[in-house]
Amino acid sequence: MTSSIAAIHVARKQLDLDEDVYRAKLVAITGKSSTKDMTESERLRVLDAFRKAGFQPAPGRKVADRRKLDGKYAKKVQALWIAAYNLGVADDRDDKAMLAFVKRQTRLDDTRFLHHADDARAAIDGLKSWLKRAAGVGFGNTNGQDWLAADGAKIAWAQWRLLNPGADLIVRKGFDAAVYEMIGSRRVHLGEVNGAEWQTVMNALGERIRARKAELGRGVFKFEATLTEAGWKFTP
Template sequence: MTSTIAAIHTGFKQLGIAEDEDKRAIYARVTGKNRLTLMKPAEKDAVLAELRRLGFSSVPRRANGRQQLTGKFAKKLQALWIGAWNLGLVEDRDDAALVAFVKRQTGLDQVRFLHHADDARAVVEALKAWMAREAGVNWSPPDKRSAAYLGRYGYKIAWAQWRILHPGADRIVRKGFDTFVVDVTGTTDLWCEISDEQWQAVMNALGPRVRAARKAVKA
């Protein structure tokens, strides 16, 4: 309950509503009561919903003013979204674009899919299915005897990027791919464990080429 009250006060501050009279007018219009202390929990929630309708956002923002997602599942969803950007599927890698996409595709708001396991799982699977369908990402688990890195999301996305740029490539004859990964990451043994950060670097290096190739096809 305290968190709801704090969010209401933060909302007023963000919206520039400083006068008590103006606050009480909103309280009365939404609940018929002019003080928070007189309200039931559901009424306080209604006030907070009204502040959000007026433009209040409880999502933290980066230094550039853009939304920054927080929550238990934020990092995984952001990583997939940036992967989609590096595959040339989306034009905006920003968190706000991810929120808008999820809302359009599933109807879920950011509170639900960032904090609730079932909703987060549904979004993850939707993103993976889209990336598989539109960019050929193969999410199948590798054979148990295969190298550990073959199961990494970063590898799977990077390999899909490479195949977009080199349509004839396959896992057996990976002309140039291994060399490219070594050049980007400095890893000399691809059979060792490659970190998520290293795969992100590979994806980021391939991303501009993939986006340019997709734009050329559309032109």
């Protein structure tokens, strides 16, 4: 069972939906009565609808009460931290964990104190180095692929390679089709996918990575950060 299907089942119990009402809602949202027949983007639409109806995810995943971060570099640092969470290298996406990382890198207690470029660079470059080392994110180098110019594309591609050992820029193992399915729209070229859509892709792939980690066992799972002909791969 995928993590999105499991979350829908939790939402159903929390909202106290009987079988007929539950199936009717699924059909109203996606046109399908079973989560197993849905695409990942459709399941995410169901979860979004259930949240609007009152479903509250587990406290560890709840982000609505998170305070707004201050500082000119806060959004960039936060985006990279969420990327670390979606790549499976950070176990906690909470801002407190992110700020602890920032303090280790800069000795500053909050992103609002990142006034100087040197301090911001220490935090941002530290995060990028971690993501490159731990999950193979290729920051800076597009390898001649224009669609990889955006950081969101780089992170999503690294996620895909972690989930699909052996995928490369020639044999992508269904990456393009998966991206179009997750954003619910076909594009002529991956370069047409915008930043918000890459975020949708990263979040969806992050769910799959965390589900894979859970399957392999917490504390046992790790990424093998060694590039081989087979690509980045999971090592239990």
